[in-house]
Amino acid sequence: MHTLSDHEFQRFQRFIHGAAGISLSSAKKSLVVGRLAKRLAARQLDSFHDYLALLEQREEHAEAQIAVDLLTTNETYFFREPKHFELLRRVAQASPSHQPFRIWSAASSTGEEAYSMAMVLADVRGEHPYEVVGTDISTRVLARARQGHYPMERIRQMPGDYLRRFCMKGTGPQTGTLLIQRPLRQKVNFLHLNLNERLPTLGSFDMVFLRNVLIYFNPETKRQVVHRVLETLPRGGWFCIGHSENLNDVGAPVEQVAPSIYRKV
The missing domain is CATH 1.10.155.10 (Chemotaxis receptor methyltransferase CheR, N-terminal domain)
Known part of the structure; x- marks a missing residue:
């Protein structure tokens, strides 16, 4: 060694x-x-x-x-921190059906968070338009995310109905794995992005998840990243961070609605 x-x-x-x-x-x-x-x-x-x-x-x-x-790279799983997905369901249901609902998984890792978002939106929005954007600094995890192929132990919090509707269980050599079905995979756009640099043009989002990544930044980097990400949200847009994180001393233009849940003001 x-x-x-x-x-x-x-x-x-x-x-x-x-x-x-x-x-x-x-x-x-x-x-x-x-x-x-x-x-x-x-x-x-x-x-x-x-x-x-x-x-x-x-x-x-x-x-x-x-x-x-x-x-x-950090390991994650589907429907981590379920209260955020319950919020997504409520917000998406209340959103105008004729307008595309856009959500950003800003530290998407291997894609479980982004596909969890897409499952909720496919369920709630039906034929009404929506878009999920997943970004990460790691090109390796983005390649895995685009494949949408996961070990079954990642699904412990996935609703059984979603497993049946949006996933295919592996058989033979693929036993113990699942594949996200192609129609859902096509609803998620994975992009390489460094949150510590000026962001490319991503458009405006209704909701952003930036979860379990702020804990790795020092206070000044955290402040810069949060302000950079919040620029993609309009007033009233929703911002979710990890339950072990907070926005204390960041000076962000948000109000806290619940632990780890904020709205832009």
């Missing part, structure tokens, strides 16, 4: 903060070793020092993206 010195870990901390705005605590040192050791083997390098030197080369954009992917 390759060892990672404190100085090298500090360089990785600077790298991931510069690339993604994420602040890695000292408790994450073993995570860095565990997730990046395979890249040393793949690139036939002898040390983390050599790997850091590789990342600092301008022409190594692809390797830098792989490192970001490995250090930022």
